[in-house]
Amino acid sequence: MRRNEILSFLFYHPDNNYYFCRRVVQILDKRYNAKEIEKKWRERWKRENIYRFNPDSRKPVYSLDTPPPFTSGTLHMGHIYNHVWIDLVARYKRMRGFEVYFPQGFDCHGLPTELRVEKELGVKREDREKFIEKCEEWTKKAIERMKNQFDQIGYSADWNYSYRTMDDGYKKLVQKTLLIFYRKGLLYREKHPVLWCPRCETALAKAEVGYIEKEGKLYYIDLDVGNHKLTIATTRPEMMPACVAVFVHPDDNRYKRFIGKKARLPLFDREVPILSDEAVDPEFGTGVVYLCTFGDEQDIAWQKKYKLPVIELIDKRGNLTESAGRYKGMSVEEARRRITEDLIEKGYIRKIEKLRHQVTSHTERSSCNAPIELLPLEQWFINVKDFIQDIIETAEKMNWYPEYMLQRLIDWSNAMDWNWIISRQRVFGTPIPFWVCSCGEIIPADEKELPVDPRGTTRKCPRCGGKAVGEKDVCDCWVDSSITPLIISKWLEDDSFFEKTYPSSLRPQGYEIIRTWAFYTIYRNLILTGKPCFKDLLINGMVAGPDGRKMSKSLGNVIEPEEPLRRYSADTIRQWASIGTLGDDYPFSWEECEHSQRFLTKLWNISRFIELHLRDFDGKKPRELAEVDKWILSKLQRLVQRCTRQLDCYIFNIPLEQIRGFVWHDLADNYLEMVKHRLYKPEIYGEESKRAAQYTLDLILRTILKLLSPFTPHICDEIWSNIFKDGYVTVADWPEADKKLISKDSEETGKILVEIMGEIRRYKSDRKMPLGSEIKHVKILVSPELRGKLERIKEDIIGTGKIKNLELSVSNVDRFKIIYG
C-alpha cells in the first residue's frame, strides 16, 4: 500500500487505547525530520554517483582548486565555513550547465603529526622508517574522520579525485618540479642566516614567524673607547660574544668623534670598529647599537653591507657555541643572566630599563611560540625575489573576489626580502631529491627514480669521486601544497585532462594564507607552465566565536562543528555559512542557526500546503492568471535574476536572504493567504481560478527549490522528489528568468493588495478580532488612477479579508482609503 494513495485511514493510538480517524495522509510528514532525511539523501547521492565528474562530457568544465585541509583529524568551523562556500559554488555551477570538477585533497605533512606520533605512539623519529610508517597510518585515520565530516555537511566533491600530499604520486610530482627548478637555476643551496626555531630545531619560512609582544629589558652597557665610554643599548646582552661592530647615526653630534675608532668589548677583551649608518635611530636607547651576528635582520643587512665577519654564537638547540668562551654550552636565557651579572660586577652596566617589544617568534602553523634565532646554516632555497614583478602581474590577471584582497598579495610580494627557504629539518615530509658531496658538488636525482628518498643513502660524486651524502631535510609543506593546480589537472600525466582542467576556474581560500598558499602557487605554476594557475580567487574571512572575538581556547569561545551539527542539521549550518560576507571575518551564531532551522520548518510547511493543493492539479496551463498570480510570478522572476547575478560574483548571503524573504513574506505571509479562498472554494470563485492558483504554486515551488538547492540541498531534494517525482533538483537546470512574466503593473497592483490586506489585518488586530472573522461591510475610496487596479483585485480583497460586502467608490483621495462598517 503506497502511503500517498491513502486518503483516510483508521489509526490505533496505543496510549489512549482508541481508534482515531486521520482524514488526509500527506506524502510529506507533519514534521521535518532533518537528521534522518539528510542522511538518506547523502547516501542516495553517493550511491547514484550524481556528482561525479565526467572528463569526456561536452559541457564546459568548471574546475575547483580546493584547499586541502591539514590532516589534524578534525575539521574546525573555519573549514566548514570555507568548504560550504566551495560546495555552494560547485552546486550552482553544475546547475548552470558546467561539468564541475570538484576534487578534494588533504595536506598531510606537518609538525603536529610528528609530535602526536612521538607522544601518543611513543615512536622516536630517529627510527625513521618506522616513524614515517606510523605517521602515514595516523594520517590515514585522520583523513577518514575528516572525510566523514565533509559528508556530514552535504559536500558534493567527487572523491574519486582525492589526493594526499603523502602519496607517492604526489611526492613524485613535487620532486619533479624541484628538479625543474634546479635545472632552471632557481633552486640552490647556501649558507645563510635562517629563521631558526630552537625548540622545534628547524628552519622556518618568513611566513611561519610572527611577533609576540613581551615585557623585556633594555640594557645600557658601557664600551671603552680609549679613555672614553660609549654606551650601547641592547635587549640581548648575551649576544655580545658575537659583536662585530658598533653603529651610530652619521649626523649624531654626540658620537661623531667616535666614528672610525675602535670600541673594546668588556668581558671578551676584543675590539670592534665604530661605524655609522642612516638606519640607526638616534632616538632609541642611547643612539648607539651593537651589531651581533645575528641578532636580528638588521644585523644581516649591515654584516653584508660592510662585509663584516660572522661569529656563529648560537647552535641549533639554542645554546652558546665555543665562540662564547666561558659561557659556552649555556642556554640563551642562562647566558643572558650570567653575562649581565658579570657586567654588573665589573661596573659596565649603566642601567636596565623595562621595555615592551616585539619578539620574533614561531607563531604560524604551530603552537610553539618560541622566540626564534637567526642561524647561518646550509639550506635549500628557491629564488623568489627575481620574480616578484611577474608574480604581481600574474595575480593582477586573475579576478579577485573581493577585489581588494589582491592588494594583500601585492603588499606581501613587495615586502619579500629573502628567497624562499624550502628545507625543513623534519622527518615526515617530501624528501629533497639531491645528494651533496663534501667537494660541494650537488647530484640531483634521476627523474625515472622518483619519488626518491635520499636519506641514509650515498652516491658517487661525478666530480671528485667521493661519497655524496643524501639530503636529509624535507620540504616545507607549502612546497607540497603550492602545486595543487598541477596535481588535480594531471600535469605531465594526461595532456587532454590537463587541457580541460588547467588553469583552475576557481581557487577558494582564506585571506590569512594569501601570503603563502596563493603566493607560492601563483609563482611555481607560472614558472612551470608559463600560465596563470587560476581564473578567479574567492577569499573568505575567519570564523570568530559567538562573541565576535577570534576563536581561541584561552577565550573559551571555540565551537566545534559537531555541536551545531548535532543540535541542528547540515542544511542549517550551510545557511549559517552562506550568510557570511566575502572577505570579512564572520562570527559563529546560534541565533542564525535557530533562524535557519525555522526557515526549513517554514519551507517544509509551505511545501505541505502546496502539495495538498496540487493533488488534483492536471498540470495544464490555465487560460488566464489572476492579478495576484501575475504579481507573485513577476516578483519571482526578479528574484531569479538577482540571485543569478549575485551568485555569478560568488555572493551568497544576499541571494539566500532574498530567497528566504520571498518564501517567508511574499509567498507564505501574503500569496498563500490570498489564494486560499480560490483553492478551497472553487464553487464560488471558479475552477479556472483554482487552476491558475495551482499552476502558480507549482511554478513557484519548483523555482524556489531550484534556487535553494545549492544552499539547502537535502530538504530541496526531499520535497522535490516527493511532490514532482522528477529526478534530483540538486542537478536540475538552474531557472532562467522569464521576462514575459515580469510586469511592473502587476507588481504595483500586488503591492496595493498587500497594503490593503495589511490595513484590514490591523483593523482586526486593533479590535482583537480573529483574522478569520468576517467583516460585514467595507467601503474603499479610491483615486481615479488606481480604480482599474482595485477592480482587478476586488475579489481577492473579499476572499482574503472575509468581507461580506465590499464597495469601491471613486473619490478624490490620495491613492485609497478604507472605511469600515
Added chain:
RNA sequence: GGGCCCGUAGUCUAGUUGGUUAUGACGUCGCCUUUACGAGGCGAAGAUCCCCGGUUCGAAUCCGGGCGGGCCCACCA
C-alpha cells in the same frame, strides 16, 4: 611606522554611480489558538547611520581631518 578593511536600533546586518519616511533578522512588548506551520501569524516600540568640517538644492553614501576596532606587514637594536 606603513598598507588593507570596517564603524548603521540592545546585538548582528542590508543599503555607498548622492534622491521621499534607512532593509531585514534576533531579542523586547502587545494582540490573534486562522482548515500548511504556535518551530506560527498580526502589530508596536527601538537608529544623533562613530565625531568634526567640506562639496551639493539634497550626504549613511562623495572628499578632507579626527576617534575607535580588526587584520596584514615593518630593522627600533
